Amino acid sequence: DSGVTQTPKHLITATGQRVTLRCSPRSGDLSVYWYQQSLDQGLQFLIHYYNGEERAKGNILERFSAQQFPDLHSELNLSSLELGDSALYFCASSVGDSGGVDNEQFFGPGTRLTVL
Amino acid sequence: GQSLEQPSEVTAVEGAIVQINCTYQTSGFYGLSWYQQHDGGAPTFLSYNALDGLEETGRFSSFLSRSDSYGYLLLQELQMKDSASYFCAVSNVKAAGNKLTFGGGTRVLVKP
Numbered sequence: 001d002s003g004v005t006q007t008p009k010h011l012i013t014a015t016g017q018r019v020t021l022r023c024s025p026r027s028g029d030l031s032v033y034w035y036q037q038s039l040d041q042g043l044q045f046l047i048h049y050y051n052g053e054e055r056a057k058g059n060i061l062e063r064f065s066a067q068q069f070p071d072l073h074s075e076l077n078l079s080s081l082e083l084g085d086s087a088l089y090f091c092a093s094s095v096g097d098s099g100g101v102d103n104e105q106f107f108g109p110g111t112r113l114t115v116l
Numbered sequence: 117g118q119s120l121e122q123p124s125e126v127t128a129v130e131g132a133i134v135q136i137n138c139t140y141q142t143s144g145f146y147g148l149s150w151y152q153q154h155d156g157g158a159p160t161f162l163s164y165n166a167l168d169g170l171e172e173t174g175r176f177s178s179f180l181s182r183s184d185s186y187g188y189l190l191l192q193e194l195q196m197k198d199s200a201s202y203f204c205a206v207s208n209v210k211a212a213g214n215k216l217t218f219g220g221g222t223r224v225l226v227k228p
Contacts, residue, residue: 002158033216043159043203043218056215090158098214103147103166103207105216107158 003027004108006091012114018079021111025072025093031055032074033094033105034066038087049074050097078113086115118142120219122204127225134191136222138204141185146207148180148187149216154200162189162202191224199226 003026013019025032034046045058049068060066063081068074078085089112092105120140128134138148147166151159163171165180165187177190191198201221208215 002160031214033214042220045215045217048214058215058217092159094214098146103149103164103214104161107160109158 002106002108004091004093004106006089006108006111008111009109010112010114012116013081014116015081015083017081017115018077019081019113021076021078021089021091021113023074023076023091023093023108025074025091026106029093029095029106030072031094031097032068032072033092034060034074034076035090035092035107036087037090037110038084041087043090046076048097055097081115083115086113088112118206118208118217120204120206120217122202122219122222124220125223125225127227128194129227130194130196132194134194134224136189136191136202136204136224138187138189138219139185140187140204140206140219142206142208142217144208145182145185146214148178149205149207150176150178150189151203151205151218152200153203153221159203194226196226196228199224 005024030051037043046060048056066076088110090110092107122138149164150162153159163178175192180187203221205218
C-alpha cells in the first residue's frame with residue numbers, strides 16, 4: 001500500500017459523458033501527478049500539481065482538466081468522453097516538486113475507465 | 117521530443133541475471149528512474165540515478181551513463197515474483213515542475 005488513494009476503482013460510462021476521478025496523496029506529500037496508461041500509448045504523463053499550483057503539463061487533452069485543492073487532494077475531470085479515453089488512470093504523489101535525491105513517486109491503485 | 121527505448125520482453129529462469137537496457141533522447145535530462153509493475157497493479161519505484169555509475173539496492177542494481185544517454189536495470193537471483201513489467205523513466209525538471217516520461221516497458225517472465 002503506497003498511501004495514495006484513488007476513487008473510484010472502476011468507472012463505466014458512455015461516450016460524450018463527463019467523469020471525475022479523485023486522488024488523495026500520501027500524508028505530507030505536496031505534489032500530485034496524473035498518468036494515463038493504455039495498451040497502445042503506454043504510461044503517459046498528464047499533469048503535475050504542487051501545493052495547489054499547476055507545475056507541468058504533458059500530453060493532456062483539452063477535454064481533460066485537473067486541479068489540486070487546499071487539502072491537497074486532486075481531481076481529474078474528463079469530458080466529452082471518447083472510446084479512446086478508456087484506460088487506467090493513475091495518480092502519484094511525492095514530497096517535493098522536483099527531482100530530489102531519489103525522485104520517488106508513489107502511485108495509487110488507479111481508476112479503470114471504460115467508455116462504451 | 118523525448119523518446120525512450122527498452123526491449124519489449126525478456127525471459128529467464130529462476131536464479132538467473134537479467135539486464136534491461138534503456139536508451140533515451142530528451143532535453144533537460146535530470147535523472148533516470150526504474151519502476152516495476154505487476155499485472156493489474158500500480159507502478160512501484162525501484163531505483164533512481166542522477167549521476168553516472170551504479171546504484172545497488174539488494175538484488176536490483178541500476179546504472180546510468182549520461183554521456184551515452186543510456187542506463188540499465190540489473191535483476192539478480194531472479195525469483196518468480198520478479199515476473200512483471202519494468203519501466204525506465206526520465207525526469208525533466210525545468211523551472212517548475214517534474215515531468216516523468218516512461219519507456220514502453222519490458223515484460224520479464226521468470227520460468228522455474
